[in-house]
Amino acid sequence: MAIKKNYTSPRQKMINLMYVVLMAMLAMNISNEVLEGFSLVDESLNRTTENAQKQNLAIYKDFEEQMKANPQKVREWFAKAHWVKQMSDSLYNMAQELKVAIVKEADGDDGDVDNIERVDDLEAANQVMLSPGSGKGPALRKAIDAYRERILTLIADDNQRRIISGNFATKITGKSNPYNKSWEEYTFEGMPVAAAVTMLSKLQNDIRYAEGEVLHTLVSNIDVKDIRVNKLSAFVIPNAQTVVRGDKFSAKIVMAAVDTTQQPRIFIGGREMNLPNNTYEFIAGKTGDFTLSGYLTMLNGNGETVRRDFEQKYTVVDPSATVSADLMNVLYAGYSNPISISVPGVPLNKVTATMTGGTLQPTGPGKYIARPASVGKDVTITVSSMQTGKPQQMGQYTFHVRKLPDPTAYIPLGTDRFRGGGLPKATLMNAGGIRAAIDDGLLDIEFKVTSFEAVFFDNMGNAVPMVSSGASFSARQIDTFRKLSRNKRFYISRITAVGPDGISRKLPASMEVIIK
Known part of the structure; x- marks a missing residue:
């Protein structure tokens, strides 16, 4: 549809100028020669x-084809x-009907728009356009505004937009309208038939x-x-830049036209980016799903700027490796076992996991808490990828479930843990009590001490046990500590503690304390 726009020709500009001049001459009450000039315009x-x-109809015809x-x-x-x-036809036909009505008002029912006899009639336009109750001027103004x-x-x-808005303006303001007339009054009041028709x-x-624009x-x-x-x-546009074995690879294959x-x-x-060979490259700084978006601009054959938006999704994953130790596939019953789960090539937020024989609670990307329900019954963790929008199983991992091992008792000394040996009396008096924990380099799990026994020896060598019903030293125990002399020793034994699994246990080992 190679149709060129028509711009205002010199001839049309001359017509417009003639129209303005004739309107000015009319305002000066020029004779019938001026009215004949309106007919020429x-x-x-x-x-x-x-x-x-004709040109508009040609475009409509091309549209149909x-x-x-x-x-x-x-x-x-x-x-x-x-x-x-x-x-456009509706407003055009309305204007044509008004032209016919004005001419017939002036020349009678036989009046012809193309051959007006009473071109100087000053009442016909007033009667048709401004007559109270039946005047068509207000309706024409509303139709122009709507159009x-x-x-x-x-x-x-x-x-x-400015040109067309000005052509159809219906508000007359300023010095040209000192009496604040309506558009229809300003346009048709006192106008001869020739001027109104023009x-x-x-x-x-x-x-x-x-319409043509x-x-x-x-x-x-x-x-x-x-x-x-x-x-x-030819271009291949993938749906995802990262695909895991078993997932679906999806890509659009298209033929693209370019201008070299x-x-x-x-x-x-x-x-604006200056890209060698139109290639955009960058170093990915963090993992996750991202979207590269922007737009292109290019000049078309008419010198106009054409804009097209683009968008491409991509995924960044961490370098990863899976390391498995055969003797460490153990979980502890009743305990919040921390688990890290990842799938190489899949973002952590696209990885899901479930567990049999207990609960598996996510705490963050790739981080879980596993709580097996019972000792001696294996649990299985199933890992899935959601890379393609639906779960794809990536593997299953079985763990043995054991009871938590017994903790070791200690006396807290700030950040240190005293487990036996020489101890200054003042330090002992300020300790306050004992605690118990698993602290073997792999686990660091605190237990609650519910009772223990401190065993002293009198001058005859007789054992004197003193029981505490909690984790703190009793008043009697503290009073005995105060009376101990250097190199005297006592033992803390029969310790009862409860772990996070809720199981109460008696610790087999005793702690020997020597006063320094």
């Missing part, structure tokens, strides 16, 4: 309008063009001009701005 306007109508050839591509713009034709608002919704160019002919000319805009949308290409290339004579301008993040 009206004829010229009608010829220009007829030519514009394109609609038959490619309805999917053209349907949207064809519907808009049909809408433009309907509302202007609707037609402007289809025009993006700011310059064309005014309506100008409105018809403006309608066809606006919109049609050219719609045509450019169908032609996708008519960018010329000279090379076809000019390179598009590429914008990413709102900034």
